Amino acid sequence: MQTNKSRATPLGIIEGFFGREWQWEDRTSYAEFLVQQHYDFYIYAPKSDKFLRTQWQQDWPTETKEKLVALRHIYSEAKIEFGVGLSPHEIYLDNSRDQRQQLKRRIQQLNDLQPDILCILFDDMRGDIPGLAEIQIDIAHEAAALSSAQRIIFCPTYYSFDPVLEKVFGKMPANYWQTFARQLDSTIDMFWTGEKVCSPSYTREHLLQVKELIGRKPFLWDNYPVNDGAAKSNVLQLRAFDQSHGQLEGKLSGHAVNPMNQAWLSKIPLASLPIAYQQAQDYSAQNAFHLICEQLCGAELAQQLTEDVHTLQERGLKNLDQHERLILRQRYGQFPRNPFAKEIIDWLDGVYTFDPACLTE
Template identity: 50%
Template sequence: MTAKPPIRPGSLGIIEGFFGRCWSWNERRDMARFSAHSGLGFYLYAPKSDSRLRRLWRQPWNDADLRALLELRRECQSLGLAFGVGLSPLELYREPGADACRALAEKVRYLNRLEPDCLCLLFDDMRGDLPALATNQIDLAHCAAEHSVAEQLILCPTYYSDDPVLEKVFGTRPAHYWETLGERLDSHIGIFWTGPTVCSDRYPAEHLLEVGARLKRQPILWDNYPVNDSSVKSQLLQLRGVDRSHGHLPALVGGHAINPMNQPYLSRIPLLSASEAYRLGDAYSPEHAFESACRALAEEPLATALIEDTPLFQDRGLGALTQAEQTRLRQRYQQWADDPMAREVVAWLNGEYAFDPACLTD
């Protein structure tokens, strides 16, 4: 690993790290182009629906998917985007020892053919009530770093926030878990953090400074806005601009990865606002950024429709809309069938983004 990793303080990008309906390869390449043109610096491929990265992680991709991934990597490279991949070896830390490291090393060498700039070792959304959890995960992270060609490795801990929902769902966090990670994990390895909660609206400076002291490095933010893959949030289209607190994040985090919605084109609206927040700092206005993004990304009158209907999409949500409201909205957006954002609204209204029960952290 180099002294100047591709994801570093002041860098903003995306992590395709959600559950549920995945993006197509064309949508991923479109997102890479949008990211590069909007001031984002990296693309991390880590969809929970890719079984070859999680449930069946020991198995290779089929030839078609491997070719598509190589094409995505080349697209990112041509655009000047750092490219990374997120591996979630499901609860491998419960099998500590040489065999576990050997299996992980084999997979990491397989991933090397993608020539990733960044390798993410993800232990999120797995059982964590194991006394040696931190030690076992550190050993695996060091093993992955030894065998990867990536310039940077980032670990996502099982407990990636102070949010009590994580212990409720994944078991009691072992004593001194974060402190052990901070003290024993190679200082060149980054650590993901989602903020005060799993899906944080704001990132207070005092919170991030405290976490940085605990982990003995600036956390790399895994930002779960606007992601909408949970039972509650799958009922929402989260389009508004990111919070004002994003304007001070470049100095407080070791990098900032945004987890978008299952709807890739509608996700561009809040993604563009995040880029604006990084550019403007204290002068950033979420309201202005939201309307500006809508008008930059959609032609009139679709842009105005999205602005007008966001309270229904983001505050009320699909389950609270009456049949009459759903019919009216469906008819309104069907008239722009050539626009991918309008098509995503209609698909959402039609229930095509069903909740994936594998996502447990609501």
């Protein structure tokens, strides 16, 4: 994976959230944005794409696949690496020859996109199964052998110390993570979200502990600023990344950010991550937020966002009465051609609704 020359850690985004997905024009425009902000990769893995999840055995309809081929070309032209995330939904519950043949055929279909990155994702699936790690490792190895992608990233069913994972997906088998350290090919990366599914920060001690546990540096799946959960779907996460992100260089094999359902507003926090890596100990999240808002949104809207960020991010939609919503709607209606303001108005109007398929936060 090619990396921005000023750092060792590749940075990118993974479109991996529940709820309203991005439009194709959003995905297309992000190629230029990622170049401007010195990101390295984009991974297509929306939870709403059933051909990557519950119907993973089937190829996309012709129109969708043509759009993906075109999207891959746009990212290639921009020199941003393009990835795809396959979630072979509970394939390990029926580990039969037929299922393996379907996996082989699906990987070959994904090769049509010529992805630079292939993710094999076992998150959001039942996990209380004996020998789960061994089965998943075997599937990951088979997918890696079949894929034309240069980098393989694996997501385990239990990808954090967060107890919510066992609460929702069943008790984790004994020695689950240690088995990956012993048996998973060392060239395959592993996603990890931190102490929690949605971790606000990452300590050096935690990342070293995880490295020892899984036998490699974790590939961070950063669930900020994603807002698809039951509570977070109520807010817009606009603030810059936490100060701890300025201390992550050298501790990860990669850093993938899961953005919000709002593609334009996601750009505000996303633009701060490369700054954190560049400035390291000198990084100030507050300064980055103000600077980015002005650069992306213009001075007038930036001032408004600075005044309202607490309301939008801490209070949230459910805690606003009708009068407060009306005032905000009028306030951002003063920017009729601004896509950032339009997404705030859509959010106020209830366009972005919680998807109950999201079981963790």
